[in-house]
Amino acid sequence: MLDRRKLLVVGGGVAGGAILVPDLVRGLSADATGHQQAQQPHHIGSVPGARVKRPLAAGEPFSVPMPRLHEQRPVSSTYDTDCYQVDIRPADVEILPGVSTPAFTYNGKFSGPTFRTRVGRRTKIVYRNLLDRPANVHLHGAHVPASQDGHPMDVIQPGQSRTYDYPNTQQGCTLWYHDHSHHTEAEHVYRGLNGFYIIDDPSEDRLGLPRGAYDVPILLRDALFDANGELLFGGNPNDRDVALANGKPAPYFEVDARKYRFRLLNAGTERTFNLTLGTDQEMTQIATDGGLLPAPVVRKSVRVSSAERVEIVIDFARYPVGTKLVLNDAKLGPVLRFDVTRTTSDYSRVPATLRPLPVLPAATVTRDVSMSFDLTTVPFPTGLINGRAWDPARSDFVVKRGTTEIWNVTNADPQYIFHTFHMHLVQFQVLEVNGAPPGIDYQGRKDTFWFDSGDKIKLKATFDSHLGKYAFHCHFLEHSSLGMMAQMEIVP
Numbered sequence: 001m002l003d004r005r006k007l008l009v010v011g012g013g014v015a016g017g018a019i020l021v022p023d024l025v026r027g028l029s030a031d032a033t034g035h036q037q038a039q040q041p042h043h044i045g046s047v048p049g050a051r052v053k054r055p056l057a058a059g060e061p062f063s064v065p066m067p068r069l070h071e072q073r074p075v076s077s078t079y080d081t082d083c084y085q086v087d088i089r090p091a092d093v094e095i096l097p098g099v100s101t102p103a104f105t106y107n108g109k110f111s112g113p114t115f116r117t118r119v120g121r122r123t124k125i126v127y128r129n130l131l132d133r134p135a136n137v138h139l140h141g142a143h144v145p146a147s148q149d150g151h152p153m154d155v156i157q158p159g160q161s162r163t164y165d166y167p168n169t170q171q172g173c174t175l176w177y178h179d180h181s182h183h184t185e186a187e188h189v190y191r192g193l194n195g196f197y198i199i200d201d202p203s204e205d206r207l208g209l210p211r212g213a214y215d216v217p218i219l220l221r222d223a224l225f226d227a228n229g230e231l232l233f234g235g236n237p238n239d240r241d242v243a244l245a246n247g248k249p250a251p252y253f254e255v256d257a258r259k260y261r262f263r264l265l266n267a268g269t270e271r272t273f274n275l276t277l278g279t280d281q282e283m284t285q286i287a288t289d290g291g292l293l294p295a296p297v298v299r300k301s302v303r304v305s306s307a308e309r310v311e312i313v314i315d316f317a318r319y320p321v322g323t324k325l326v327l328n329d330a331k332l333g334p335v336l337r338f339d340v341t342r343t344t345s346d347y348s349r350v351p352a353t354l355r356p357l358p359v360l361p362a363a364t365v366t367r368d369v370s371m372s373f374d375l376t377t378v379p380f381p382t383g384l385i386n387g388r389a390w391d392p393a394r395s396d397f398v399v400k401r402g403t404t405e406i407w408n409v410t411n412a413d414p415q416y417i418f419h420t421f422h423m424h425l426v427q428f429q430v431l432e433v434n435g436a437p438p439g440i441d442y443q444g445r446k447d448t449f450w451f452d453s454g455d456k457i458k459l460k461a462t463f464d465s466h467l468g469k470y471a472f473h474c475h476f477l478e479h480s481s482l483g484m485m486a487q488m489e490i491v492p
């Protein structure tokens with residue numbers, strides 16, 4: 001009799017069918033050292049239809065420059081609002097040099113255009129869906145009314161348009177936007193429906209951090225290409241062997257010998273980057289998902305899991321002109337190379353204190369959130385939160401507005417099955433990781449974190465703004481597609 005726990009669909013299988021995986025963890029244990037092994041995503045979440053043909057190699061690293069992402073211009077502006085128009089449409093894009101790749105795009109851009117606004121300025125974006133399938137847009141990390149959140153069941157039908165209206169009333173931060181249409185979010189995001197949304201904060205200008213041309217968003221992700229240059233989706237996410245930075249494979253980026261602020265976003269649907277610079281050179285982390293940290297933290301390696309943002313400052317003045325510094329991922333290898341090309345003046349700085357965390361009120365409600373797979377279901381495992389798969393008709397938690405709550409979030413899966421946790425609407429603070437004070441990966445204003453099998457994360461959140469239904473889920477989007485999602489309803 002088949003061991004159904006092992007019956008998972010992975011790349012290499014027959015289209016539309018399941019194949020037997022000899023060992024749930026085989027793909028992980030064979031190809032990494034212990035340290036790296038613990039950081040790798042597992043392969044649950046593979047979906048049918050994958051035919052992993054002979055992959056197309058990405059070519060030599062550092063053969064193309066990393067582009068700066070296109071910044072979207074408003075079509076109209078008033079004294080307090082900027083209006084934009086965006087088509088969600090298929091486009092052929094050049095990711096690998098000289099190769100045309102079909103993608104899903106916002107306005108034909110891969111990665112999507114960057115929206116840049118300021119605290120207190122309103123943004124209205126009209127999205128027209130020119131795909132042949134429903135799509136929608138979630139602004140990840142944003143404090144917005146439920147009607148503007150891009151709820152998984154609130155989609156834009158093909159040929160239809162809708163306007164999202166964002167108040168931008170939270171503090172300065174690096175957000176991102178992406179498709180969240182249920183069951184198809186993983187494929188849509190993988191095929192290109194993602195981009196930066198940055199809220200600048202005038203109250204942070206006095207800090208003197210690098211700005212303008214020295215403030216560079218970098219969208220990281222992984223990909224797998226077939227022999228025709230098409231993006232392969234549906235196989236084992238671990239097979240995605242090409243690291244992309246701003247839509248290019250392991251590019252180089254010319255920098256002046258001075259400080260830069262890099263806003264790193266991991267838009268990979270089921271990938272965790274573990275990044276080092278050169279031969280363990282220092283990077284100074286200044287911000288996380290929801291904005292600046294209380295103080296900078298010097299790091300020699302940086303973990304960025306799916307949907308997380310990590311902002312770092314690198315001071316290239318430490319290196320002579322001609323230096324080439326590789327940003328390297330523990331699994332994928334080179335992600336990006338910084339080439340120091342010229343000296344310049346630099347009046348920017350990283351002050352010893354940045355922005356204090358808000359002091360949240362005492363919590364009056366405690367909840368438990370347990371994330372796991374039912375590995376007995378076929379052809380796919382079923383993603384569960386507190387033992388139940390996603391049901392949009394159900395409000396899993398009812399939260400009274402104004403309440404501060406403690407959530408104990410547990411990865412209840414066995415060894416080697418990793419998850420991430422993302423809560424819509426609020427930025428929370430992690431109080432404890434397995435009973436201990438949180439390390440740097442969990443500090444600051446967070447909306448997403450990665451956690452290992454068995455980990456228990458205690459977080460605190462205050463629900464003091466909007467009413468309505470908001471999702472919380474695993475942000476490995478293959479997992480949320482399989483049901484690892486729930487919703488809370490904020491009530492008066």
Ligand SMILES: [Cu+2]
Binds near residue numbers: 418474479484
């Ligand atoms: Cu998960």
